[in-house]
Amino acid sequence: MNPVLELRQVACVRGLRTLFEGLDLSLQPGQLLRLQGANGAGKTSLLRMLCGLLAPAQGEVLWRGRRIETLREEFSKELVYLGHAAALKDDLSALENLMTACVLGGVGTRRAEAIDALAAAGLGGRERAPARILSQGQRKRVALARLVLSRGAALWVLDEPFNALDTAASAWLIGLITAQLGNGGIVVLTSHQSVPFDDSVPQAVLTL
């Protein structure tokens, strides 16, 4: 079977420093990849390269055999990227933020679905609260609620998704990721701690 996501001889240069080079990687549907490494090792840079936000200094990133910069929106439709920042507008409510993010990501979302997703993320009753007054963990939950509505996306790229989450939310997120892997999705995430997934989940670890 051909790999869906493939990196060939990828190098990353930030400033004058080469963070990594000659990186080969291929991921199949249903695979989880966890990136780990010291601060500044290039974890986030690699994630940004996977999404096409950062062009590799050398090498190429392929999605279903085609370079992602030629695919652009076609690739974006299959991708969910949650960066380090929660990407919320302070002046909008949790619900408005979630619905905007989904529609821009190409997933049409009804109000009721979005409210259910927020409830699943543990924000039931806080839908109308402006993002400004939410705590770090709650902001993260709003961002992660998008995953509930984006089950159709083939690739999830998550930057430190477990940061600022309490144990209940972490367990919920692990459940979401496990279900997504079961449905044949690919998940790439960075995490400082090892994440307690079931042993049945094929977890590859890449250390930068």
Next chain:
Amino acid sequence: MTPVHAAGTFEGLRCLFERDLRIALRRRSDTVAALVFFVIVVSLFPLGVGPEPTLLRSMAPGVVWVAALLASMLSLARLFADDHHDGTLEQLLLSAVPLPLLVASKIAAHWLCSGLLLALMSPLLALQFDLSPSATGVLMVSLLLGTPLLSLIGAIGAALTVGVRGASVLLSLLVLPLYIPVLIFGAGAVDASNAGLGVAGHFSLLGAMLVVASFLAPFAAAVALRISME
């Protein structure tokens, strides 16, 4: 499992447009600040120059137009900077909707909250300069045609300076020189009207520039955004 249906390009554009307008409505202070700045700058001139009607009449177009340029600079710096700051700009770059269209949608929302209001305010300010009703009308139309141009051209500069320290100063240096043609033909239209000449030529040129800029500026700004986000 919830049914997932795709959101189209149009849905995405409307969503972003409404989002930006909603934010502007909830944060009226930013919009009002630019408007008040415009009014104050224009009003300072009659006070400083003195009540000489012919002098005021002849300088009115230039003063109003320069004040409009400066006022539009105030809000431009935040066109993409706010989105960059909270991480939503990355999401726009990864959106299922083509980026140039999203940029166009943001520019349209920006113009509604800045340029349009300046243009609507201008007849009131024209009173201070004793402009004739016809010249006032020409001033307003020239602003209606010209301020979208300011938002379009400014968006390219705003995209280039996203994430740069001292962005607002750099933005002014980049963008103000590019505003010169708009200023010349915008203010020129009112001058021509004051002198009793036809204004159709000026309006045609402003219109032509607007058409070209509406087509090219979103693409240029989109490319600039991708470069500045690397």
